[in-house]
Amino acid sequence: MHDNPETAPDGRPPAPAPEGRWARFRKTPWWPAVVLVFILAAAAGLFAGSYTYTMADPTPHQLPTAVVGSYDQARGRAFLAGLGEALNSSVRTHVYDSRDAALAAVENQKVFGVFELRDNGQHVLLDVSSASGSSVAELLEQAAPAVGRATGVSVTVRDVNPLQDGDPRGLAIFYISLAAVIIGFVGAIQLSVHARALTPLERIAFTAAYALLGGFAIAAVVDWLLGALDLPFVESWLILAFTMFASGMTFTMFNTLVGRWAMLPTWGVMILLGNPSSGGAVSWPLLPSALGVIGQWLPPGASVNAQHTAVYFAGHQHAFPFLVLAGWALVSCAVFWIWRHRHPGGREQRPPDLAPDGGGA
Incomplete structure (x- = not known):
């Protein structure tokens, strides 16, 4: 007759093998706490990084605008080329037959501003829309007059759709x-x-x-x-x-x-x-x-x-x-x-x- 390997000589089941330190640690409340420490640290870094990456230094990548008037004249072409260079070639101009059609595109949020070139391109009337995006409107308000001075074109800027008084930054x-x-x-x-x-x-x-x-x-x-x-x-x-x-x-x-x-x-x-x-x-x-x-x-x-x-x-x-x-x-x-x-x-x-x-x- 052979002894049962699953029983001790006295007939009782053998004592379970002792658990290792890692197995015992996994059963303590410290284990999920340690995991959370590292997760929260990673989340903090990712949170700061994601907001800094997108918001700290906003740069135009594709900026749709409307153009009407004398955009095909030499002075007008020079102004638009200078604007594209100033904004890193991010400006995408869409030609419209009339100013009303261009403003309708602003209302439909297809474009962020309207450049109306007058007097053979010697004068530009820029209609921005702060309500479409205050940061974009501010960018155009700063860039267009500077380009106008460099190309000999006078620029007039006006806001056709301003933000509400209680929300001056649009936030x-x-x-x-x-x-x-x-x-x-x-x-x-x-x-x-x-x-x-x-x-x-x-x-x-x-x-x-x-x-x-x-x-x-x-x-x-x-x-x-x-x-x-x-x-x-x-x-x-x-x-x-x-x-x-x-x-x-x-x-x-x-x-x-x-x-x-x-x-x-x-x-x-x-x-x-x-x-x-x-x-x-x-x-x-x-x-x-x-x-x-x-x-x-x-x-x-x-x-x-x-x-x-x-x-x-x-x-x-x-x-x-x-x-x-x-x-x-x-x-x-x-x-x-x-x-x-x-x-x-x-x-x-x-x-x-x-x-x-x-x-x-």
């Missing part, structure tokens, strides 16, 4: 959109912590509820209380609510897919990439070209674009930013719903056969 829209984005996903985080037992449908409904109320609060404070912006209130409110909902559901989607690390992709999409490339603080022609394109497809950029048009270009709203927000919201809801069993929240439903009797014997 208020960026701030309210930033608030909607951040509170949107922070709200979803708080629901996952303090209302963990919500069912999937309830979680979506409460996300929509705080988005509607939060969007109203942002618009009311900025418009009614502070008077910083004269908002088209209902439209601005709904844009903010839509932004908060899309942001909140984006976190919920990542929470379903990657669990407790959901903050990392949410922060990356919304804060590290989305906000610097949104065009709110620095207009998209001054952003690195790739970011200027990517930003329009992310919720922060879509929110800024929709809000910007609602406030300063009434009647010229575009469907694209709303489609972007709707896409993020629908995809996030769909992913959450399809894989809802993976979400760390929810509550168990008691099977019917285990329900307590409702009657007598």
Whole structure:
């Protein structure tokens, strides 16, 4: 008869082998704390780097402008060539038949300024639009007169669509959109912590509820209380609510897919990439070209674009930013719903056969 290798001579099971230090460390609360220390350090550097890269030294990359009048005369060609050289060949001129057509292009946000060349190119009337982008308008206001002096062309600058008095730098829209984005996903985080037992449908409904109320609060404070912006209130409110909902559901989607690390992709999409490339603080022609394109497809950029048009270009709203927000919201809801069993929240439903009797014997 042979001894059982799984038992000791006295018949009892052998003692488990002692764990190594690394295995014991992984089971302590120090392990996730150490991981978070390095993640937060990396996040701090990436946060500072992303904003510095996009905003510290804005440089024109592709600046669409309209040209009308004597642009084909020698003096006019010299002025436009000098302007392109001064702005590193970033100016893209589009010829229009009339000044009215060019100004309509400004209203539709196709161009950022109108150069009307008069008197065989000896005089230039530059119409800028601070509402289209204060940083771009400021750049044109500085560059055009300097080029005019160098080429012997007189330049007159005027602002055909100025910013509102309470928002002289054009940053208020960026701030309210930033608030909607951040509170949107922070709200979803708080629901996952303090209302963990919500069912999937309830979680979506409460996300929509705080988005509607939060969007109203942002618009009311900025418009009614502070008077910083004269908002088209209902439209601005709904844009903010839509932004908060899309942001909140984006976190919920990542929470379903990657669990407790959901903050990392949410922060990356919304804060590290989305906000610097949104065009709110620095207009998209001054952003690195790739970011200027990517930003329009992310919720922060879509929110800024929709809000910007609602406030300063009434009647010229575009469907694209709303489609972007709707896409993020629908995809996030769909992913959450399809894989809802993976979400760390929810509550168990008691099977019917285990329900307590409702009657007598």
